Amino acid sequence: MSISNRPVRVRFAPSPTGYLHVGGARTAIYNYFFAKAMKGTFYLRVEDTDRKRYNEEALQDLFRDLKWLGLQWDEGPGCEGSVGPYFQSERLGIYAREIKKLLDAGDAYYCFCNEERLQEIRLAQEQSNAPVTGYDRHCRNLSREDAEARIAAGEKAVIRLKVPETGITAFDDVIRGRIEHQNELLDDLVLIKRDQYPTYHFASVVDDHLMETSHVLRGDEWISSTPKHILLYNAFGWEPPIFCHLPVILAAGGGKLSKRKGAASVGDFRDLGYLPKTLINFLALLGWSPGDDREVMGIQEMIDAFSLNRINPKAVAFDEKKLQWMNGQHIQRADNDLLANVIRKGLDELKIDTSSFNADYLLSVVGLLKPRAHFLTDLPTMAAYFFTAPTEFDEKAKKKNWGEGSRSIAQSVRNALEPLSDFNAATIEQAFQALSESSGHGLGQLVGAVRLAVSGLSGGPGLWEMFELIGKENVLNRIQIAEALMEK
RNA sequence: GGCGUGUUCGUCUAGUGGUCUAGGACGCUGGCCUCUCACGCCGGUAACAUGGGUUCGAGUCCCAUACACGCUACCA
Numbered sequence A: 001m002s003i004s005n006r007p008v009r010v011r012f013a014p015s016p017t018g019y020l021h022v023g024g025a026r027t028a029i030y031n032y033f034f035a036k037a038m039k040g041t042f043y044l045r046v047e048d049t050d051r052k053r054y055n056e057e058a059l060q061d062l063f064r065d066l067k068w069l070g071l072q073w074d075e076g077p078g079c080e081g082s083v084g085p086y087f088q089s090e091r092l093g094i095y096a097r098e099i100k101k102l103l104d105a106g107d108a109y110y111c112f113c114n115e116e117r118l119q120e121i122r123l124a125q126e127q128s129n130a131p132v133t134g135y136d137r138h139c140r141n142l143s144r145e146d147a148e149a150r151i152a153a154g155e156k157a158v159i160r161l162k163v164p165e166t167g168i169t170a171f172d173d174v175i176r177g178r179i180e181h182q183n184e185l186l187d188d189l190v191l192i193k194r195d196q197y198p199t200y201h202f203a204s205v206v207d208d209h210l211m212e213t214s215h216v217l218r219g220d221e222w223i224s225s226t227p228k229h230i231l232l233y234n235a236f237g238w239e240p241p242i243f244c245h246l247p248v249i250l251a252a253g254g255g256k257l258s259k260r261k262g263a264a265s266v267g268d269f270r271d272l273g274y275l276p277k278t279l280i281n282f283l284a285l286l287g288w289s290p291g292d293d294r295e296v297m298g299i300q301e302m303i304d305a306f307s308l309n310r311i312n313p314k315a316v317a318f319d320e321k322k323l324q325w326m327n328g329q330h331i332q333r334a335d336n337d338l339l340a341n342v343i344r345k346g347l348d349e350l351k352i353d354t355s356s357f358n359a360d361y362l363l364s365v366v367g368l369l370k371p372r373a374h375f376l377t378d379l380p381t382m383a384a385y386f387f388t389a390p391t392e393f394d395e396k397a398k399k400k401n402w403g404e405g406s407r408s409i410a411q412s413v414r415n416a417l418e419p420l421s422d423f424n425a426a427t428i429e430q431a432f433q434a435l436s437e438s439s440g441h442g443l444g445q446l447v448g449a450v451r452l453a454v455s456g457l458s459g460g461p462g463l464w465e466m467f468e469l470i471g472k473e474n475v476l477n478r479i480q481i482a483e484a485l486m487e488k
Numbered sequence B: 001g002g003c004g005u006g007u008u009c010g011u012c013u014a015g016u017g018g019u020c021u022a023g024g025a026c027g028c029u030g031g032c033c034u035c036u037c038a039c040g041c042c043g044g045u046a047a048c049a050u051g052g053g054u055u056c057g058a059g060u061c062c063c064a065u066a067c068a069c070g071c072u073a074c075c076a
Helices: A022-037 A056-069 A092-105 A115-127 A144-152 A200-210 A220-236 A266-272 A276-285 A299-305 A320-333 A336-349 A359-372 A378-386 A395-401 A406-417 A425-439 A443-455 A463-470 A472-483
Strands: A009-012 A041-044 A108-111 A158-161 A168-173 A177-182 A190-192 A215-219 A242-246
Touching: A009 A022, A009 A215, A022 A041, A022 A056, A022 A215, A022 A242, A022 A266, A022 A276, A022 A299, A056 A266, A056 A276, A092 A108, A092 A158, A092 A190, A092 A200, A092 A220, A108 A144, A158 A220, A168 A220, A168 A242, A177 A220, A190 A200, A200 A220, A215 A220, A220 A242, A266 A276, A276 A299, A276 A320, A320 A359, A336 A359, A336 A378, A359 A378, A359 A463, A378 A463, A395 A443, A406 A425, A406 A443, A406 A472, A425 A443, A425 A463, A443 A463, A443 A472, A463 A472
Parallel strands: A009 A041, A215 A242
Antiparallel strands: A108 A158, A158 A190, A168 A177
């Protein structure tokens, strides 16, 4: 069966060395979208072949962040399929078996060159500005017998691929077309390291084949080494997968995205109050577009519209302003129950007791706050005064609204509200309108003073709705208490 | 240094030889709505890196140049 009509199987293959940054997350998203769009399989493979950089905490964070984003893998750690194990460190026997094939065929060889020699070569090449770089193939023609004898005697060796010295190696990238490299510029890359672990190049090729990967979607920093991978597939007699190299995500001002320049990891954005949906949506649109004007999209909607051809080849900048806007959009579309939970939990942390309020009350608060929140983390503080009287009042608003004459205004508002037997938005508004006419004070003046008294803030939801929800008794009490702070 | 990849408003993008005096979104900005703050709505701002070709015609194809990024590890 040819690769093009094999079932789609793609993978996200991170290395557990640090936090999951947004670039990695986007790679995972595209793999996930593609798998879902093609009714294929999305699997997770952990590339933990670098024992020095391995980090257990990073691994746990990775699982957590992927799950938080909703990118549940069909196969991988925790849900093994038939081609496991899914940790490369547990596949050492497989690599040993496969490398033997290459050794037997004469396509790979042992190399005993030590670090020092290699460094000297590199240094000499740098100084002479030699066009050809890399290993000088010193051990290429050592006989297998001699080499194995030396190893038996205790010498350590790496195993390298015997790269053809002439010719051209090419492949077709889904979003960039044909890419060619001169073989003479490639060096004999290491396949098995001195510690017996495979290099990325070897492990990923062996695994992508054995795990029946149909498409490799990965960062474009791999373009330069893809010819080496093709050569490996050729040596094995395997058909390479289809390659699709994704552009990098840069920081807003250009350059690499890093913690120093602000949030860069999935965890950072979660802590900042972003919805996972927002991050998925935004990251997906960084380099991909559905082809029409849609921007705020749901997961399934994006999956339905997804195609590899619509991914842009150019590097993109991460614009947090737009992310913020998009989060506001998704919060507006979010489920009220979810938002209510965010508020209740946040209020708990602020030591504000919500136990005497029922679910409907909370949901009404959510309804009023929803269009005003840009971050989940905004919600609890925005909601606080619906549950407890304010103890602090915005200083700027005090100057503006509690100046001369404000106390009598507050009193007149209380008097106007007092007689209302049915305390709802409509009757409250009527009372304010009537008071405005009879007193000659503008509505803004009236509202400003008591809004601050009741909420502690200068802005917020419409006053009538807000008063209705907080209730007549609380409203009147709060105004009366605040009057002491107002000028006559 | 070599090799590779890329280049449309400040940013994300649409655009696959004529419909592009280049469309949408964020941002910024003017206004509307309005009890405030948001939301929403209406308008404005601003781009085909440069130079050569190919073609009747180029943002779209080709070649240079410039710039950016990547690779050039027994890291991924």
